Amino acid sequence: MRMTTAAASPKATLRPADRIFSGSTLLAGSLILVALAAVAIFLVAQSVPALTADPYELKGSPDSFWAYVGPLAFGSLWAAFLALVMALPLSYGIALFISHYAPRRLAQSLGYVVDLLAAVPSVVFGLWGIKVLAPAVTPLYGWLVENAGWFPLFSPPVSGTGRTILTVAIVLAVMIIPIITAVSREVFLQTPRLHEEAALALGATRWEMIRMAVIPFGRPGMISAAMLGLGRALGETMVVAMVLSPSPKLITIVLTGSQNPSTIAGNIALNFPEAHGIDVNGLIATGLILFAITLVINSVARVVINRRAAFSGAD
Amino acid sequence: MNITRSGGLVAIALVGALALASCAANEGGTGSDTPSDLSGTLAGAGASSQGSAQEAWVAAFQTANPGITVDYDPSGSGAGREAFIAGGVAFAGTDSALKPEEIDGGFAGCVPDTGYIQVPAYISPIAVIFNVDGVEELNLDAATIAGIFKGDITTWDDPKIAALNEGTTLPSASITAVHRSDDSGTTKNFADYLSKVAPEVWDAEPADPFPYASGEAAQGTSGVVDAVTNGVNTIGYADASKAGDLGVAEIKVGDEFVAYSAEGAAAVVAESPAGDTAGDTDLSITLDRTTTDPSHYPLVLVSYIVTCVEFEDAEAAPLVKSYISYITSEEGQAEAAASAGAAPLSPEVSAQVATVLDTIVTG
Numbered sequence: 001m002r003m004t005t006a007a008a009s010p011k012a013t014l015r016p017a018d019r020i021f022s023g024s025t026l027l028a029g030s031l032i033l034v035a036l037a038a039v040a041i042f043l044v045a046q047s048v049p050a051l052t053a054d055p056y057e058l059k060g061s062p063d064s065f066w067a068y069v070g071p072l073a074f075g076s077l078w079a080a081f082l083a084l085v086m087a088l089p090l091s092y093g094i095a096l097f098i099s100h101y102a103p104r105r106l107a108q109s110l111g112y113v114v115d116l117l118a119a120v121p122s123v124v125f126g127l128w129g130i131k132v133l134a135p136a137v138t139p140l141y142g143w144l145v146e147n148a149g150w151f152p153l154f155s156p157p158v159s160g161t162g163r164t165i166l167t168v169a170i171v172l173a174v175m176i177i178p179i180i181t182a183v184s185r186e187v188f189l190q191t192p193r194l195h196e197e198a199a200l201a202l203g204a205t206r207w208e209m210i211r212m213a214v215i216p217f218g219r220p221g222m223i224s225a226a227m228l229g230l231g232r233a234l235g236e237t238m239v240v241a242m243v244l245s246p247s248p249k250l251i252t253i254v255l256t257g258s259q260n261p262s263t264i265a266g267n268i269a270l271n272f273p274e275a276h277g278i279d280v281n282g283l284i285a286t287g288l289i290l291f292a293i294t295l296v297i298n299s300v301a302r303v304v305i306n307r308r309a310a311f312s313g314a315d
Numbered sequence: 316m317n318i319t320r321s322g323g324l325v326a327i328a329l330v331g332a333l334a335l336a337s338c339a340a341n342e343g344g345t346g347s348d349t350p351s352d353l354s355g356t357l358a359g360a361g362a363s364s365q366g367s368a369q370e371a372w373v374a375a376f377q378t379a380n381p382g383i384t385v386d387y388d389p390s391g392s393g394a395g396r397e398a399f400i401a402g403g404v405a406f407a408g409t410d411s412a413l414k415p416e417e418i419d420g421g422f423a424g425c426v427p428d429t430g431y432i433q434v435p436a437y438i439s440p441i442a443v444i445f446n447v448d449g450v451e452e453l454n455l456d457a458a459t460i461a462g463i464f465k466g467d468i469t470t471w472d473d474p475k476i477a478a479l480n481e482g483t484t485l486p487s488a489s490i491t492a493v494h495r496s497d498d499s500g501t502t503k504n505f506a507d508y509l510s511k512v513a514p515e516v517w518d519a520e521p522a523d524p525f526p527y528a529s530g531e532a533a534q535g536t537s538g539v540v541d542a543v544t545n546g547v548n549t550i551g552y553a554d555a556s557k558a559g560d561l562g563v564a565e566i567k568v569g570d571e572f573v574a575y576s577a578e579g580a581a582a583v584v585a586e587s588p589a590g591d592t593a594g595d596t597d598l599s600i601t602l603d604r605t606t607t608d609p610s611h612y613p614l615v616l617v618s619y620i621v622t623c624v625e626f627e628d629a630e631a632a633p634l635v636k637s638y639i640s641y642i643t644s645e646e647g648q649a650e651a652a653a654s655a656g657a658a659p660l661s662p663e664v665s666a667q668v669a670t671v672l673d674t675i676v677t678g
């Protein structure tokens with residue numbers, strides 16, 4: 001509010017520093033748009049040859065480009081969805097613990113530790129997944145398939161190395177927990193003190209206070225946090241390429257099998273080094289599809305956030 | 316605050332730029348006063364199977380000839396051949412010999428109608444590695460290997476495996492066969508061996524991607540080795556030098572079971588018949604996969620170097636000649652054996668290659 005009044009005031013004198021600063025923020029703001037446009041133009045221009053070419057020239061001779069990209073898009077969404085399902089409750093839990101339950105000193109150090117997790121490079125997570133996690137979960141998968149094999153997610157045969165889409169999703173979940181936690185913690189801390197105290201004064205327990213005051217206020221932020229995490233999980237390349245045992249052209253929801261759907265980003269990482277000619281365009285075209293998917297997901301999230309914001313009780 | 320901070324950033328950028336610039340200047344400096352009389356830049360591209368050997372060769376060669384810079388881009392055999400045909404690189408590394416239509420099309424970097432050179436430079440035996448509880452030694456023939464990787468044979472105590480391994484107790488566990496998830500010359504040669512020796516089982520055309528939707532996939536040689544090591548009752552194929560402590564299957568050649576060896580790999584290359592395009596300057600071979608001589612190990616990858624006899628760019632010729640001569644020499648082959656686990660070319664092949672390289676016109 002104060003900002004708009006100041007800008008509207010006719011008496012405001014613009015000093016050179018103000019001009020330079022507003023100019024540079026404008027430049028920064030437009031640079032991001034230019035970069036985005038440049039990426040989009042590059043993707044479209046490079047994709048056109050693959051989209052118009054005879055699909056039999058593409059790798060694996062699919063019936064059409066969509067038959068090629070479909071299973072990959074499914075794999076990307078499936079792995080990211082699984083990761084989000086695992087990461088969301090944990091992240092919100094950690095964030096609430098830090099913002100509302102933990103003693104101040106513990107909260108601070110826990111916050112640092114979670115942020116530190118975000119600084120670990122994905123190749124390290126990949127190594128951890130392939131060297132530690134996959135061997136560790138192999139017996140568990142064996143048990144699951146043996147005892148719950150009737151359940152479609154765990155139908156036999158079981159993978160002998162544990163390098164399945166579920167393992168990838170677990171690694172991805174660990175990778176996106178820090179970002180989701182950090183954003184939602186900040187949002188929870190912004191809850192107006194008055195709302196919280198009002199809830200407590202009306203006799204709410206702490207859990208009821210969180211449910212009635214903190215979560216409704218923080219919901220748009222929680223959704224944004226989830227979208228940031230989803231974006232990272234969708235685009236993650238290294239971990240998928242290193243850990244997953246992919247079987248291109250396959251669509252399956254089995255979590256514990258040897259053959260798993262590959263993801264767009266992982267497939268590009270695996271095939272780009274040896275690709276040439278039209279195959280390069282084909283891979284870039286799959287990248288364009290991933291770009292479109294993330295754009296759609298983010299727009300949907302934006303719509304949801306805008307609709308929720310009105311009811312959040314903020315302001 | 317802001318100004319000083321951004322000033323600091325500028326300073327860092329400046330220092331960085333200066334440091335890099337001085338590096339470049341240093342390199343140029345050492346280049347001009349070298350003991351070697353050759354100098355310049357040599358670009359090659361192609362097979363990634365040669366990648367680690369090329370790195371070792373480049374390092375050793377540049378140490379001996381500080382004036383020469385060699386760049387090898389391991390972008391894949393197909394990309395390397397294309398780049399060479401278009402004249403973009405002075406030599407190409409390729410896991411499969413030039414196709415007749417590629418030869419007929421001519422080479423942009425060579426003087427027209429002077430021909431080309433194609434010589435073997437890198438031999439790598441491929442090992443069938445396994446990790447099975449309680450099994451130390453394993454004998455397999457091509458049909459069984461093909462059945463396992465195709466997904467027809469699914470348990471370790473399958474009668475087909477048991478028949479080859481009398482006296483070994485095989486578990487009744489299911490087999491996890493691990494192949495490469497990325498395109499690879501190793502896969503192509505593995506598939507070529509299986510399709511030549513056991514065509515009734517392995518009915519897919521040999522190519523860089525793994526053809527069947529069976530078993531597990533892992534990225535790169537190290538990924539396959541990792542998966543086989545960390546998994547249970549696993550089997551895979553990898554460049555023999557990377558097999559480490561894993562069990563290595565002996566494959567059936569003639570009536571005997573043969574473990575991989577550098578000698579066996581070099582022997583099959585030395586005694587294989589000449590390829591379809593072979594000629595005076597083309598030493599390509601058609602690997603004798605169906606050999607019955609137990610001193611041979613036919614599951615092997617051979618990678619060639621392709622270059623010109625007479626270059627349009629005459630300055631490139633002596634560089635190419637000295638570099639390719641080095642890598643195919645006894646010294647270069649020993650370097651590749653030490654750092655990349657390659658099997659050295661046999662002395663006869665090495666001598667043939669040297670004769671061919673002498674035809675490069677450097678005048």
